[in-house]
Amino acid sequence: MTAQLGNIALWIAFAVALYGAAAAVIGHRRHRSTLLESAYSAVLVHCAVVTVALLCLEYALITSDFSIQYVAFNSSLKYPIWYKIAGLWGALEGSLLLWAWMQAVLAAQVVIMYRRKHRDFIPYVSAVLMGISAFFVSVLLVPANPFAQHFPVPADGRGLNPLLEDTSMLVHPLLLYSGYVGFTVPYAFAMAALITGRLKEEWLFITRRWAVTAWMFLTCGIIYGGWWSYHVLGWGGYWAWDPVENASFMPWLAGTAYIHSVMTQEKRGMLKVWNLTLITLTFALVIFGTFLTRSGILNSVHAFTRGAVGYFFLAFLAVILLSTVSLLSLRADQLKTQGSVDSFLSRESAFLFNNLLLVTFCFTVFLGTIFPLLAEAVRGVKVSVGAPYFNYVAGPIGLGLLFLMGVGSVIPWRGGSWASLRRNLLGPGLAGVAAGCAAFLLGFRGPWVLTTYALAVFVMGVAVQEYYRGIRARRRTAGEGPVQALAQLFIRNRRRYGGFIVHVGFALVAIGIVSSSAFKVEQEGMLKKGEMLQAGKYQVRFDRLTSGEGPTHVKVHGIFTIFNESHEAGEMRPGLRFYPRSNDPIAEVDYWLGLQEDLYVILSSFDRQGAWAVVKVLVNPMVSWIWIGGAIMALGTLIAMLPTRLLSATGAGEKP
Amino acid sequence: MSRGMMRVLVGAAVILVAVGYLIWGGVQEAIVYFYTPSELQTQGDKAVGKRLRIGGMVEAGSLTKDPETLIMKFRITDGATSVPVRYKGIPPDLFTEGKGAVIEGTWAPGGVFQCDLIMAKHSEDYHPPKAGEEAPSAEILYKSLIKQQGS
Numbered sequence: 001m002t003a004q005l006g007n008i009a010l011w012i013a014f015a016v017a018l019y020g021a022a023a024a025v026i027g028h029r030r031h032r033s034t035l036l037e038s039a040y041s042a043v044l045v046h047c048a049v050v051t052v053a054l055l056c057l058e059y060a061l062i063t064s065d066f067s068i069q070y071v072a073f074n075s076s077l078k079y080p081i082w083y084k085i086a087g088l089w090g091a092l093e094g095s096l097l098l099w100a101w102m103q104a105v106l107a108a109q110v111v112i113m114y115r116r117k118h119r120d121f122i123p124y125v126s127a128v129l130m131g132i133s134a135f136f137v138s139v140l141l142v143p144a145n146p147f148a149q150h151f152p153v154p155a156d157g158r159g160l161n162p163l164l165e166d167t168s169m170l171v172h173p174l175l176l177y178s179g180y181v182g183f184t185v186p187y188a189f190a191m192a193a194l195i196t197g198r199l200k201e202e203w204l205f206i207t208r209r210w211a212v213t214a215w216m217f218l219t220c221g222i223i224y225g226g227w228w229s230y231h232v233l234g235w236g237g238y239w240a241w242d243p244v245e246n247a248s249f250m251p252w253l254a255g256t257a258y259i260h261s262v263m264t265q266e267k268r269g270m271l272k273v274w275n276l277t278l279i280t281l282t283f284a285l286v287i288f289g290t291f292l293t294r295s296g297i298l299n300s301v302h303a304f305t306r307g308a309v310g311y312f313f314l315a316f317l318a319v320i321l322l323s324t325v326s327l328l329s330l331r332a333d334q335l336k337t338q339g340s341v342d343s344f345l346s347r348e349s350a351f352l353f354n355n356l357l358l359v360t361f362c363f364t365v366f367l368g369t370i371f372p373l374l375a376e377a378v379r380g381v382k383v384s385v386g387a388p389y390f391n392y393v394a395g396p397i398g399l400g401l402l403f404l405m406g407v408g409s410v411i412p413w414r415g416g417s418w419a420s421l422r423r424n425l426l427g428p429g430l431a432g433v434a435a436g437c438a439a440f441l442l443g444f445r446g447p448w449v450l451t452t453y454a455l456a457v458f459v460m461g462v463a464v465q466e467y468y469r470g471i472r473a474r475r476r477t478a479g480e481g482p483v484q485a486l487a488q489l490f491i492r493n494r495r496r497y498g499g500f501i502v503h504v505g506f507a508l509v510a511i512g513i514v515s516s517s518a519f520k521v522e523q524e525g526m527l528k529k530g531e532m533l534q535a536g537k538y539q540v541r542f543d544r545l546t547s548g549e550g551p552t553h554v555k556v557h558g559i560f561t562i563f564n565e566s567h568e569a570g571e572m573r574p575g576l577r578f579y580p581r582s583n584d585p586i587a588e589v590d591y592w593l594g595l596q597e598d599l600y601v602i603l604s605s606f607d608r609q610g611a612w613a614v615v616k617v618l619v620n621p622m623v624s625w626i627w628i629g630g631a632i633m634a635l636g637t638l639i640a641m642l643p644t645r646l647l648s649a650t651g652a653g654e655k656p
Numbered sequence: 657m658s659r660g661m662m663r664v665l666v667g668a669a670v671i672l673v674a675v676g677y678l679i680w681g682g683v684q685e686a687i688v689y690f691y692t693p694s695e696l697q698t699q700g701d702k703a704v705g706k707r708l709r710i711g712g713m714v715e716a717g718s719l720t721k722d723p724e725t726l727i728m729k730f731r732i733t734d735g736a737t738s739v740p741v742r743y744k745g746i747p748p749d750l751f752t753e754g755k756g757a758v759i760e761g762t763w764a765p766g767g768v769f770q771c772d773l774i775m776a777k778h779s780e781d782y783h784p785p786k787a788g789e790e791a792p793s794a795e796i797l798y799k800s801l802i803k804q805q806g807s
Contacts, residue, residue, distance in 0.1 A: 340658050340660075340661055341658065341660040341661045341664050342658055342660045343660040344659075344660050344663035344664060344667070346660065349660065349663075349664045349667075352664055352668070353664075353667060353668070353671065356668055356671055356672075357671065360671070360672065360675040363675075364675065364678070364679055364682070367679060368682075371683070381689065382689065382690035382691075383687055383688060383689050383690065384687075384688050384690070384709075385682070385683055385686040385687055385688070386686055386688065387686075388682075388685055388686035389682040389683060389685065389686030389687075390682075390686075392678070392681060392682035392685050392686065393675075393678045393679060393682045396674075396678060397675065397678070400671075415660065524745070524746060525746075526746060604746065604748075605746075614746050
């Protein structure tokens, strides 16, 4: 019953989406307002029907209806309610249904918000959004049907992949999908701008908050994914340059380039084609990443089942790219750039270089990800480039970005003099150099590490300086107190001052990444009872094994006593979980987090009689800075995008 | 074209060349070739110095371990050819004779594979094959093993 209802809902959703797309365009072209209104209603109906489909699957999951294959494969009677709910996005079909639903909700939201306000854009925007929705629903109808039946009906479901049995599972995919879906709004507006020929900055102003919101979700999703990898996957790291990680990182890079380059168009009227290209690239990379990870063409820790899904995504990718290219060539005459870079030392040239670095970074990640495919196709050899390749290229490009981040935010538009540049950069520059020297004196070594510290402090120095100057200026001119002056800075130029906070967060993340990669201590050893393993300043003593039972698994824990510089510091209990259907045990790591370093202990294997255990001990310096930096980035983005009226009780508007 | 634009273009060209050079260096640094034991044998000395992954079975009866030094020796085979391997450390749990493994390391001129990483995972897929489903092909085995590094 549930399955039939769900399938019917999906078919209706598909038909309604197609109708909505067609009716919007025809209604607008032929000035038939009833037809146009019906198109907007179709968007809302589509949203409602997809919601029904989503609820059907959720209902089946919660009631453990194992006649539906998806439920039988991805849920279990043993699960607590929240894992049953989260089963929705635990595997391919359900996650695509969730995606389609978020897409539908977003389309409805856009239509409700803007159909009266932006009458020229919205018909095409809703047509594009409905096209995207129709695509997702078509995937659900044909190659990845979440309502496929399963015979015979099993007594219990197989349950999720054990790695997904974690509370992060409730959060991480939602954040990522919100980011992915959010970028479709600026994309749809960009297409609408191209179709209507209204290529002034209007579409940028309408969508910039959408883009920044999507970017924030994507950033949070990626950082949260790192945290998940760190505390669940149990290999001691947070980022493995796995294809699915790259699949989220590539749109992030393109999206980051986009939210910076739009400022150049807003202020100087430059880079029109570039911005249209970037937003298309961002969206295309979302689809490409989905293709990579859902098609089984590349293997990854997140591999979903294989099938025809890949072809659907590949075809959709082709449609996106071809339509953008043809629209761009159609409007080529209107896209002539107005401004030009007058001076090498100007904000616009800094943004150009920032964009160049981000896009080439994106390209290097792309190349590394598909390298095995390329090599096999071109030379017929089986090769791969792993993390060493990505680390090799990411370091220098990342440092270049840090440098531009500091310089770019203080040079004026249209160019500044050397004198003004010196005035703006001297303080932060000196702070950076001092930080590098201080780190050297404290015993930190390595050119990359010291350069990163120096540049990160430089970026933070720029932020502090700009805050200080801003507050000082307001105190002089408006006679405000420091707190009030700070609030006014946020109100009057929240994008700039929120942006500085994002930059500070990024600098902290950079410090965390570089420190944890450079100074990681890793020791592995087979310990008999009472034996010790030394890792950095820590000693780990194996005491005994205990075993226990979870709802879905059996687990064995090793009990280890930890000594910090010979002082007893406590006990750690890393374990291994054994799932009845999996050959491989899943590690349950134990860790102590700290600002300075994390102690991270993995039980690799053990003797069944309890005589010995193989343990891996990692001392990971400053990993926490990544999580803290990520949170600060999110906070900064929130400040940058909050509606002015929320920030301002006095009603002071944003500076134009 | 303004002078500023000129300089920007020169700067952009410099960056592009630098990134191209980086990619080239990164690939050189990180490239790993995947061979079967037979392919490795055919390559002979040409394979020396490259970073390699060898996929195959751990030959039954070939495994010796020294508990003191943790040095382990075994042969890896694809049925036609087998290659001697030397490894120092603790192998993963699933590593045993007669089971599949992918090993990573370098081919020493003496004809012994110096291995520093053993990947002995069977399949990425958590679910066991359904009834009537074929056992995974070599291609799938390869795919499932190749991205294990670091994870």
